[in-house]
Amino acid sequence: MKARVRRVQVRLVTKDEMPRWMDLMARHHYLGRPDMVGQVLCYVATVDGEWVALLGWASAALQVKARDAWIGWSDDQRHRRLRYVANNVRYCILPGWSLPNLASRVLALNTRRLAADWEARFGHSVVLAETFVDPSRFDGTCYRAAGWELLGRTRGFGRHGRQWEEHKQPKTVWVRPLRRPARYWLAADFEAPELVGTPTPSVDINRVPLEGADGLLAALAQVTDPRKKRGIRHSQTTVLAIAVCAVLSGARSFLAMADWAQSLPQDLLKRLGCRRRNDASIDRIPPSEPTIRRTLEAIEAEELDRVLSAFLLRHGLGRAIAFDGKTLRGSGNGAERPRHLMAAVIHQTGVVVGQQAVDTKTNEITVARPLLEPLDLVGRVVTADAMHTQSSLAEYLVDEKQADYVFTVKDNQRILKRHLTQMNWDFPPSGPDNPERSWPD
Template sequence: MTDSSSLPVRDLRQITVRPILHEEDSRWNALMRTHHYLGFRSLVGESLKYVALSGSEWVALLGWGAAAFKCGDRDRWIGWAPPEQFRRLRYIANNQRFLILPEARTPHLASRVLGLCLRRLSSDWRRQFNHPILLAETFVDPSRFAGTCYKAAGWICLGETRGFGRNGGVYYAHGQKKTVWVRPLHARAPAILAAPFDDPLLLGGSMSALPVDSLRLDGETGLFTLLRTTVRDPRKARGIRHNYLSVLLVG
């Protein structure tokens, strides 16, 4: 084991993070397989692999893939209903692997790398898969890690899983509870993910026709609530005869 006191003190301002090149894939896989406590086979779903560098030296690796199909704490925090959840899971990326390479361990490097990666994750995802990422998530084994680097990088701890896994569409109990962490990549991420209709951000900036037949009007995620909490009445009090929500809905 490397003595951390003998490691070089790195200038964190010089750290860069980028997606790996095609010819670097085998090296990334081998390092992750060798040094990560879970080993490595592959990432799940749409995925991107990143490398963090200090000059030309590889210092950390990150792997992002598909979000967990279900997660109680995350789903309650977002506030979405099942129809929106299943349609919009692709706007969440799961940090399935994160590794600081043994010879590169130095204070605050992990949170610096996470922060740099999150700055570009959504744009890289849009370039590769034609849609943005609004929320990052990860699951941390509390018997091994406290999640300190995620907290330092602005992530939110939502709670703890129940210790279930999913294989081939079937859930099973494995008893390994993990802490649930999320990091919004957009200020309105939960509202956009839970809304009864697609935000223009999810449609590449253009609004398509709304599915009127299935549009919910009442409830916490209904149209009335959305308009009441996001649209300010610009009219002066004098002369107002009609509720502005009624005016908007008629329009």
């Protein structure tokens, strides 16, 4: 029996197989033929080609008190993200296939492929599965064995058309996260890139503090506003906050920033400080693309860079910093050489926390200290390539910045390289001199 259960496979039902699937479900499931709504996927479990179980999935229930409390999302978040939840509306083990562990095995195999199938069919993934079990008939044992969690019971109401009617048959509510952070993504303030399908940003914007004395809004308020007071409709802090958050969410142009701002719900527009439509209105209006563009073009870029760099480092977004120089592609022309920049980057995230232009009459070595000077490097590790393996820079990092360093040694430091090649490296790595300090993760 165990060998047969291990040979179970779960796959989508083809269009030609749907009549058979519907007929078997109508004859063998106690609820009969399913009336599934919204986005629907139908599966069959087989053993050596024989049908052993049927499963049907559809769009999630609109309101479930136990589920909504467990997720912790607001009504607006539920309205926008309900499509990332799938409802197991039917599950039927066919007669003659009552094998031990079969039901939980089929469920586990189905949920393992559900998200990928959903995205392939409907263009977006699902991150949470839900189902409802009649406690007068079943205990939900197979769901528990497959890793589902019991949340509670429904109130005994069902939706018929646009009306809610009491049927006095409460069901138990079960959920199964298909991705470990599903609960966090569904209740996050901003749209998680894993849900909307955009490339994962270097910093999770939902973990960036907005309000408070040490939040992003307070940091951006330090940037000098060069605009004339007459005609100002949006505060500079709000415009900059929206631009920064949009970039962290994947926006790469002024138009993309404006589109991202337009997609924000009212509660987030209010938190970001967007103005009201008029004195009597509660609706908030985000800044337009021209407003964002004019504001970003008018501010002092280096001042904004310093403010954001200090903010990112202050909130512990990186323990290891790398700095290196790159020539900007397309920044030169026939009369001028391309611009060369030195940038300090957080290892774990790739976020730039500082940058400095390298003059054509000098090199990167002379720019290293000015680049690192405004950064809080206490307790951090700084890495660089062989060009910056200089004793003066090493002393500066240790003595003045209270940082550690990892430099590459090549032929520009021939004596040091010879000494290193002659050393006996058969020893355990040393720890920090100060026991209160630790190496970065």
